[in-house]
Amino acid sequence: MAVAEFTPTYSETRSLSSQFSSLTKTRLSYNRLNLLRPLQKPHNARVFCSVAPNQVQAPVAPQQIDNPKSKHECFGVFCVTYDLKAEEQTKSWKKLINIAVSGAAGMISNHLLFKLASGEVFGPDQPIALKLLGSERSFEALEGVAMELEDSLYPLLREVSIGIDPYDVFQDVEWALLIGAKPRGPGMERAGLLDINGQIFAEQGKALNAVASRNAKVIVVGNPCNTNALICLKNAPNIPAKNFHALTRLDENRAKCQLALKAGVFYDKVSNVTIWGNHSTTQVPDFLNAKIGGLPAKDVIKDNHWLENEFTEKVQKRGGALIKKWGRSSAASTAVSIVDAIRSLVTPTPKGDWFSSGVYTSGNPYGIAEDIVFSMPCRSDGNGDYELVKDVIIDDYLRERIKKTEAELLAEKRCVAHLTGEGNAFCDLPEDTMLPGEQ
Numbered sequence: 190m191a192v193a194e195f196t197p198t199y200s201e202t203r204s205l206s207s208q209f210s211s212l213t214k215t216r217l218s219y220n221r222l223n224l225l226r227p228l229q230k231p232h233n234a235r236v237f238c239s240v241a242p243n244q245v246q247a248p249v250a251p252q253q254i255d256n257p258k259s260k261h262e263c264f265g266v267f268c269v270t271y272d273l274k275a276e277e278q279t280k281s282w283k284k285l286i287n288i289a290v291s292g293a294a295g296m297i298s299n300h301l302l303f304k305l306a307s308g309e310v311f312g313p314d315q316p317i318a319l320k321l322l323g324s325e326r327s328f329e330a331l332e333g334v335a336m337e338l339e340d341s342l343y344p345l346l347r348e349v350s351i352g353i354d355p356y357d358v359f360q361d362v363e364w365a366l367l368i369g370a371k372p373r374g375p376g377m378e379r380a381g382l383l384d385i386n387g388q389i390f391a392e393q394g395k396a397l398n399a400v401a402s403r404n405a406k407v408i409v410v411g412n413p414c415n416t417n418a419l420i421c422l423k424n425a426p427n428i429p430a431k432n433f434h435a436l437t438r439l440d441e442n443r444a445k446c447q448l449a450l451k452a453g454v455f456y457d458k459v460s461n462v463t464i465w466g467n468h469s470t471t472q473v474p475d476f477l478n479a480k481i482g483g484l485p486a487k488d489v490i491k492d493n494h495w496l497e498n499e500f501t502e503k504v505q506k507r508g509g510a511l512i513k514k515w516g517r518s519s520a521a522s523t524a525v526s527i528v529d530a531i532r533s534l535v536t537p538t539p540k541g542d543w544f545s546s547g548v549y550t551s552g553n554p555y556g557i558a559e560d561i562v563f564s565m566p567c568r569s570d571g572n573g574d575y576e577l578v579k580d581v582i583i584d585d586y587l588r589e590r591i592k593k594t595e596a597e598l599l600a601e602k603r604c605v606a607h608l609t610g611e612g613n614a615f616c617d618l619p620e621d622t623m624l625p626g627e628q
């Protein structure tokens with residue numbers, strides 16, 4: 190089978206994505222086999238793409254399948270399944286968006302990437318380019334990931350590129366999903382973890398600052414995610430601090446599940462659940478403002494002791510309980526919660542409800558210390574931004590616990606001052622500072 194070879198220059202490679210945006214209307218019929226021809230590797234990046242530059246191929250109609258001359262333009266299952274309805278669909282496709290994922294060869298990404306490519310995150314009319322960030326150690330694994338994406342034949346997935354240099358991978362990205370981080374090893378101090386991972390997020394923040402879209406949305410998953418997000422935003426002053434999120438949606442989902450179980454209802458009845466503070470065992474799952482079937486959760490469950498003790502601790506330590514059973518940390522449910530977090534920003538929040546996200550505190554209405562990343566209740570009108578919800582009740586019970594998780598985050602911030610441009614670090618972390626996955 191004849192396959193067009195091409196070896197574009199680096200600047201041609203860079204211009205590919207913009208060409209893709211204008212091509213999306215007719216691309217469904219392009220040769221899928223040609224898709225993943227590796228281009229020359231510029232700056233450690235490799236691009237897998239679906240057409241050669243300056244080689245726009247004509248759409249292939251189904252009747253051409255048997256014409257040997259046109260066979261190289263049309264590949265296997267794509268020729269067989271291509272139909273005009275699908276072409277009609279591409280006419281309504283939106284402009285291509287660039288999404289970067291770090292730690293792309295890791296466990297969470299292995300679930301997330303396929304959700305992104307399927308259209309379940311950004312919608313069935315949103316073509317995407319995936320830019321996968323790995324390292325020397327994971328480069329081959331990244332190629333394997335790209336091959337699996339290729340074999341999945343996702344129509345909306347227009348481009349996959351892999352690389353180990355964030356300055357290449359983050360070029361023009363509208364979304365950066367920062368998952369890669371070193372796990373805490375045996376005997377490693379929390380301060381050590383903050384420093385090692387903090388350096389990763391400082392570097393990635395600088396790269397985002399230099400090359401990402403000025404309005405990029407950044408979701409930090411790699412732990413300790415709140416402080417990593419703070420480091421990242423401090424190193425990316427060109428991007429609004431408001432655009433940075435630390436993932437606490439998994440905690441919210443865990444809390445909803447426990448409330449539903451206790452109330453004996455399906456979890457779609459549970460709403461208005463806030464996780465306050467740090468993605469750690471000091472986080473505060475808020476049952477005071479939570480609702481079940483539209484009623485206050487406290488009035489439905491009528492067991493304050495359970496809410497204040499078992500419920501709270503279960504949510505705080507759910508990650509660790511799962512690791513005990515599985516022998517590894519939550520990956521699938523984390524990927525699902527990343528999907529939820531993105532969808533909460535790109536679709537309007539249902540009236541009266543809200544979602545939790547770790548966001549920058551400056552200007553918050555709850556009296557939480559300024560200049561940290563703290564999980565709070567947010568609403569969005571679906572344009573990628575959010576606002577903080579004002580009408581929540583904070584009683585003495587909540588306030589006391591919010592103070593504790595706030596103190597922990599302020600201590601983490603002092604610990605990484607050398608990475609946020611605020612002078613010398615001073616680490617006085619409280620003894621109980623743990624990730625949800627730690628016991």
Ligand SMILES: NC(=O)C1=CN([C@@H]2O[C@H](COP(=O)(O)OP(=O)(O)OC[C@H]3O[C@@H](n4cnc5c(N)ncnc54)[C@H](OP(=O)(O)O)[C@@H]3O)[C@@H](O)[C@H]2O)C=CC1
Binds near residue numbers: 435
């Ligand atoms: N916020 C949340 O709710 C949750 C957060 N997490 C966090 O998400 C992160 C990723 O989890 P998961 O995908 O399961 O982890 P994996 O171990 O499967 O993958 C993590 C990736 O991180 C990268 N990494 C970056 N720096 C290092 C380093 N110094 N040493 C080792 N690996 C490194 C590796 O990729 P490469 O070599 O390509 O850089 C690796 O593939 C973790 O920090 C975890 O704690 C997990 C669950 C929930």
Ligand SMILES: O=C([O-])CC(=O)C(=O)O
Binds near residue numbers: 439507508509625
């Ligand atoms: O501790 C971890 O790595 C896993 C984690 O964040 C969680 O399960 O919430």
